[in-house]
Amino acid sequence: MKVYLDNAATTPLDKAVLDEMLPYMTEHFGNPSSIHSYGRKTRAAIEGARKMVAKSLNVSPSEIFFTSGGTEADNMAIRCGIHDLGIRHAVTSKIEHHAVLHTLEKLEKEGFIKLSFVNLSPEGHIDLNHLEQLLKENGRTFVSLMHANNEIGNLLPLKEAGEICAAYNAVFHSDTVQTMGHYAMDLQKIKIHFVTCAAHKFHGPKGVGFLYISSSVKINPLIYGGGQERNMRGGTENLYGIIGLAKALEIALGGLSEHQKHILEIKNYMIEQLKIVIPSVEFNGSCLDKCLYTVLNVRFPHTENAEMLLFNLDIAGISASGGSACASGSDIGSHVLRGIGCDVTRPSVRFSFSKYTTKEEVDYTVSKLKELFAVSVSMIS
Numbered sequence: 001m002k003v004y005l006d007n008a009a010t011t012p013l014d015k016a017v018l019d020e021m022l023p024y025m026t027e028h029f030g031n032p033s034s035i036h037s038y039g040r041k042t043r044a045a046i047e048g049a050r051k052m053v054a055k056s057l058n059v060s061p062s063e064i065f066f067t068s069g070g071t072e073a074d075n076m077a078i079r080c081g082i083h084d085l086g087i088r089h090a091v092t093s094k095i096e097h098h099a100v101l102h103t104l105e106k107l108e109k110e111g112f113i114k115l116s117f118v119n120l121s122p123e124g125h126i127d128l129n130h131l132e133q134l135l136k137e138n139g140r141t142f143v144s145l146m147h148a149n150n151e152i153g154n155l156l157p158l159k160e161a162g163e164i165c166a167a168y169n170a171v172f173h174s175d176t177v178q179t180m181g182h183y184a185m186d187l188q189k190i191k192i193h194f195v196t197c198a199a200h201k202f203h204g205p206k207g208v209g210f211l212y213i214s215s216s217v218k219i220n221p222l223i224y225g226g227g228q229e230r231n232m233r234g235g236t237e238n239l240y241g242i243i244g245l246a247k248a249l250e251i252a253l254g255g256l257s258e259h260q261k262h263i264l265e266i267k268n269y270m271i272e273q274l275k276i277v278i279p280s281v282e283f284n285g286s287c288l289d290k291c292l293y294t295v296l297n298v299r300f301p302h303t304e305n306a307e308m309l310l311f312n313l314d315i316a317g318i319s320a321s322g323g324s325a326c327a328s329g330s331d332i333g334s335h336v337l338r339g340i341g342c343d344v345t346r347p348s349v350r351f352s353f354s355k356y357t358t359k360e361e362v363d364y365t366v367s368k369l370k371e372l373f374a375v376s377v378s379m380i381s
């Protein structure tokens with residue numbers, strides 16, 4: 001049996017999304033910047049996709065800019081936001097995705113900003129009182145705090161954070177890569193300047209995303225070139241990617257409550273079953289309270305077999321993750337788990353679910369974990 005429990009890293013493409021994309025790989029191939037009929041056809045398709053995305057967030061299509069994914073969108077918001085709005089101080093957290101963290105750290109190293117880190121609770125929640133204090137003590141600030149953490153799932157109350165930022169005239173960016181397509185968002189109700197999206201996190205294609213830029217802020221491009229994206233992002237558009245993104249978002253939001261219910265049931269079921277078969281199991285982050293329903297980060301007991309847990313799971317056909325996929329290959333451990341002061345000497349695994357995950361897959365995974373830990377215990381006893 002093969003079980004895919006790494007949906008926070010990426011999700012499989014929905015067949016209906018592929019069907020929507022295919023004609024734009026074959027007969028509708030015109031460059032959207034061309035003024036002839038081929039170009040007009042694809043230009044209209046891109047603008048249709050932009051309208052769909054904008055409608056889903058209750059914003060204007062002129063506030064949506066397609067990018068190559070979440071990393072580029074985060075880079076653009078942070079680099080251009082800080083440079084072009086004349087900001088000298090930024091606030092973030094130690095558990096942001098590296099697309100945010102490394103970008104801000106580079107800007108600090110280059111001498112453009114002073115960077116402050118907001119305090120976190122032991123479960124990984126942002127201390128909003130400390131955020132307010134940092135804003136009070138410094139000049140106009142760029143705040144970058146993710147909506148949901150990709151490793152432990154912790155959710156930020158976006159509305160509350162936005163109110164605090166607005167009270168101090170701060171510019172507010174949130175990496176919403178893990179929540180876009182997983183929650184309904186009405187950006188008219190949140191005081192926020194930038195949010196980001198990657199289509200591959202909700203059964204869309206890889207290599208495409210968008211940046212929402214509130215019309216209240218004016219920035220320059222990150223990537224210069226042709227006049228694409230209304231002069232905000234040079235480069236021929238990823239036509240079929242954009243078509244796929246819009247279709248995937250439409251499907252995700254259309255079935256949202258059904259998907260949420262199914263995935264939460266799966267997550268709760270896995271928690272229950274794990275507690276039964278490995279009673280000393282613990283969970284990183286806040287797990288159920290104010291947590292993304294697609295992510296479950298499990299801390300296992302420290303036994304011999306546990307050292308090679310991900311490897312052993314992989315051999316059993318189960319794909320999960322030890323942290324962020326983007327950091328795999330480096331063995332420095334999770335900066336997120338270290339950031340919340342977790343016991344990183346114990347092996348942790350992130351299981352992440354999708355609308356396609358079944359109870360049978362969870363049963364199989366838990367049974368394999370039971371075997372692995374039973375073997376370890378007998379080996380050390």
Ligand SMILES: Cc1ncc(COP(=O)(O)O)c(C=O)c1O
Nearest residue numbers: 069070071097099150177178198
């Ligand atoms: C929270 C978060 N931000 C940004 C990214 C980067 O997105 P992309 O893979 O589209 O560059 C990811 C991807 O893992 C993510 O989880």
